Amino acid sequence: MNLKEIMKEAGIVGSGGAGFPSYAKLADGADTLVVNGAECEPLLYTDYVLLQKEMPMVLAGIQAVLDFAKIPQGLLCVKDHTAKRLRLTDGTRLADRIRLKVLPDVYPMGDEISLIYQATGRVVKPGNLPITAGVIVYNVETLYNVAVMLKTSTPVLLKWVTVAGDIPEAFVVKVPVGTPVSDLFDKHSITIPEEYVVIDGGPSMGKVINPDSAVVTKTTKSLLILPPNIPAVESKFLDGDKSIARAETACCQCTRCTDMCPRYLLGYPLEPHKMVRTAKGAATVMPEMVLSATLCCGCGICETLACCQGISPRAVINEYKALLAKNKMRYVGTEEVYPAPEREYRMVPSTRWESVLGVARFDKVAKYVGEDTAYNRVEIYLRQHIGAPSVPCVADGDMVKKGDKIAESGEGLSLPQYATIDGRVTVYEGIKIIIDKVE
Ligand code: SF4
Numbered sequence: 236m237n238l239k240e241i242m243k244e245a246g247i248v249g250s251g252g253a254g255f256p257s258y259a260k261l262a263d264g265a266d267t268l269v270v271n272g273a274e275c276e277p278l279l280y281t282d283y284v285l286l287q288k289e290m291p292m293v294l295a296g297i298q299a300v301l302d303f304a305k306i307p308q309g310l311l312c313v314k315d316h317t318a319k320r321l322r323l324t325d326g327t328r329l330a331d332r333i334r335l336k337v338l339p340d341v342y343p344m345g346d347e348i349s350l351i352y353q354a355t356g357r358v359v360k361p362g363n364l365p366i367t368a369g370v371i372v373y374n375v376e377t378l379y380n381v382a383v384m385l386k387t388s389t390p391v392l393l394k395w396v397t398v399a400g401d402i403p404e405a406f407v408v409k410v411p412v413g414t415p416v417s418d419l420f421d422k423h424s425i426t427i428p429e430e431y432v433v434i435d436g437g438p439s440m441g442k443v444i445n446p447d448s449a450v451v452t453k454t455t456k457s458l459l460i461l462p463p464n465i466p467a468v469e470s471k472f473l474d475g476d477k478s479i480a481r482a483e484t485a486c487c488q489c490t491r492c493t494d495m496c497p498r499y500l501l502g503y504p505l506e507p508h509k510m511v512r513t514a515k516g517a518a519t520v521m522p523e524m525v526l527s528a529t530l531c532c533g534c535g536i537c538e539t540l541a542c543c544q545g546i547s548p549r550a551v552i553n554e555y556k557a558l559l560a561k562n563k564m565r566y567v568g569t570e571e572v573y574p575a576p577e578r579e580y581r582m583v584p585s586t587r588w589e590s591v592l593g594v595a596r597f598d599k600v601a602k603y604v605g606e607d608t609a610y611n612r613v614e615i616y617l618r619q620h621i622g623a624p625s626v627p628c629v630a631d632g633d634m635v636k637k638g639d640k641i642a643e644s645g646e647g648l649s650l651p652q653y654a655t656i657d658g659r660v661t662v663y664e665g666i667k668i669i670i671d672k673v674e
């Protein structure tokens with residue numbers, strides 16, 4: 236098998252965000268591999284701890300990709316605070332063809348388009364893939380998973396997760412994919428106060444989950460326990476229709492949301508103040524009118540920081556994105572674009588961003604508490620990646636061992652799945668495979 240096939244067989248996905256199958260990004264024509272260790276959102280320390288504990292494995296994963304795709308250079312990109320904690324400086328040669336790139340402590344730096352510009356000085360044309368700018372981007376954990384598969388033939392069984400928020404001590408733990416969040420919290424003596432919420436992901440872009448039913452998936456980077464009365468949480472409960480109604484009546488068209496939008500500042504034709512002005516009814520009839528909504532990375536700066544009228548351009552744009560997805564439409568530009576000269580002065584410092592979100596007081600550097608694999612049940616979802624769901628290759632009652640394949644790749648873009656503990660299988664309504672430990 237070549238590396239692309241190995242990555243597919245290992246079931247590797249981008250380890251935060253939407254879960255794009257990593258093998259599918261491995262294309263010819265790149266001259267730079269950008270390794271995303273930016274850890275964009277506040278409170279997250281997963282990549283930092285992984286680099287602290289497993290730097291040689293991450294570098295081995297990077298080198299495997301450089302060799303396979305004949306890429307001359309790899310840039311391991313981390314924010315300034317992470318570099319300082321790792322005692323590394325900008326330009327440090329980490330291994331053959333691999334250098335450290337230090338990014339400024341600003342938000343959003345982990346956004347692929349912003350990251351590529353910051354690391355290489357290139358702007359990906361709007362709506363195009365990074366490979367069109369000669370770049371492939373992988374997350375730190377993705378490359379660690381590549382090295383684990385190459386060195387031990389072990390597919391993705393474990394997930395590195397930051398557990399943080401309003402708890403006495405933040406920590407990073409390695410748990411089986413499919414671990415119930417409630418079991419993880421019980422084992423680590425975490426109780427969730429009344430009205431608090433649990434977020435899978437960062438405070439600005441993560442999703443509220445039900446801790447009684449949610450499990451750790453391949454894309455769970457963090458689990459945050461947060462109080463209800465902070466902007467980071469309040470923004471999760473905005474109603475799209477109400478936001479549009481409010482936007483249509485209260486927006487004074489000051490353009491501040493556009494002036495601070497990181498994609499606009501890179502030269503993208505995305506102007507949130509115009510989205511806010513656009514009537515939803517008209518957009519429903521003419522979705523092409525709001526096509527540039529697909530260029531929004533969802534960072535939330537327009538909503539939480541820029542607008543002084545309490546309007547959420549992001550919520551409005553999300554409505555338009557759903558409309559465009561339904562019509563299978565997206566913006567694909569052919570034009571070169573150039574960053575605005577003022578971009579440098581309009582970037583949002585990370586400390587300011589965590590204050591605006593109301594999470595600054597919860598920011599404690601997470602400690603690594605090691606591997607925690609003794610769980611009695613896991614639930615492996617068949618759709619943990621973009622593309623076709625995996626197809627079960629086990630049946631109810633089958634006994635499986637950790638590492639056994641339990642689902643094959645579906646048609647086209649897809650990935651297989653593996654048992655992450657020993658036990659007995661239940662295939663649940665074609666959605667997930669539950670494995671219960673048998674004493
Ligand atoms: S910042 Fe608020 S008020 Fe100003 S244009 Fe944007 S949505 Fe309208």
Ligand code: SF4
Binds near residue numbers: 534
């Ligand atoms: S969420 Fe707002 S600020 Fe962020 S990219 Fe989208 S439009 Fe721009």
